Amino acid sequence: MENNIDKTQVRDMFDGIAESYDFLNHFLTLGIDVRWRKQAIKRINQKEQCNTIVDVATGTGDLAIALAKACKPKQILGIDFSQEMLNRAEPKVIKQGLEQIITLQQGNGEALTIEDNYADLVTIAFGIRNFQNPDKGLSEFYRILKPGGQLIVLEFSQVKQPLLRILFQFYFKQILPAIGKRISKHPEAYNYLPESVNQFAEGQEFCDMMCKAGFHAVQSKPLSFGIATIYWGFKTV
Numbered sequence: 001m002e003n004n005i006d007k008t009q010v011r012d013m014f015d016g017i018a019e020s021y022d023f024l025n026h027f028l029t030l031g032i033d034v035r036w037r038k039q040a041i042k043r044i045n046q047k048e049q050c051n052t053i054v055d056v057a058t059g060t061g062d063l064a065i066a067l068a069k070a071c072k073p074k075q076i077l078g079i080d081f082s083q084e085m086l087n088r089a090e091p092k093v094i095k096q097g098l099e100q101i102i103t104l105q106q107g108n109g110e111a112l113t114i115e116d117n118y119a120d121l122v123t124i125a126f127g128i129r130n131f132q133n134p135d136k137g138l139s140e141f142y143r144i145l146k147p148g149g150q151l152i153v154l155e156f157s158q159v160k161q162p163l164l165r166i167l168f169q170f171y172f173k174q175i176l177p178a179i180g181k182r183i184s185k186h187p188e189a190y191n192y193l194p195e196s197v198n199q200f201a202e203g204q205e206f207c208d209m210m211c212k213a214g215f216h217a218v219q220s221k222p223l224s225f226g227i228a229t230i231y232w233g234f235k236t237v
């Protein structure tokens with residue numbers, strides 16, 4: 001599976017909306033994004049054994065910060081290829097007094113410069129659908145995980161209930177892009193959001209991609225009528 005949007009375009013887009021990202025994220029999801037990240041953290045198999053965590057596509061750092069509080073790990077590497085997004089994460093990490101635990105690094109999630117078998121847990125929230133080649137990303141996550149380590153993916157998905165789907169698609173394709181464009185001043189980013197979600201694999205198709213990358217015991221749980229889904233799986237011991 002290849003995305004037809006180029007990764008430089010994606011990076012420039014996130015650089016362009018970084019300033020308004022947090023506000024718009026919470027505003028456009030009515031704050032439910034915070035609950036979704038908490039739900040994703042609940043799927044961690046053994047929190048107390050997560051000493052090394054890599055949060056890929058960490059953006060403005062919300063999941064990395066929530067993981068630091070929930071798991072008390074020795075180290076979290078927050079990786080993102082948008083320096084502007086990381087620049088927004090940094091003061092939040094410092095404000096929480098987590099700078100000894102969370103290290104923010106610019107990098108490409110499809111070609112990580114992290115050694116094999118490094119992490120107890122790899123997470124990615126609302127990031128993988130933006131990858132040029134999500135299969136390559138999943139293989140990288142598998143490579144850097146320790147045997148027995150866990151991957152947790154949080155990503156938008158499709159609402160299945162027909163009436164809710166119509167209502168949600170109206171919001172997602174008409175209202176959200178208009179508000180997003182007005183506040184972020186970015187002409188395209190909030191049109192790209194529904195397009196990228198509607199084109200991306202979800203449910204069983206994404207579970208199959210995780211299995212193909214080598215993960216086992218792969219499971220998924222839709223959240224909020226399927227607006228988002230948590231996926232998780234393990235590297236073979």
Ligand SMILES: C[S@@+](CC[C@H](N)C(=O)[O-])C[C@H]1O[C@@H](n2cnc3c(N)ncnc32)[C@H](O)[C@@H]1O
Nearest residue numbers: 014057058059080081082085108109125127130
């Ligand atoms: C929608 S934001 C999600 C940020 C954060 N995880 C959250 O939950 O709010 C997507 C992030 O993925 C990053 N991203 C997209 N493709 C990437 C890649 N190939 N490597 C690293 N970061 C990537 C973008 O720069 C952006 O910060």
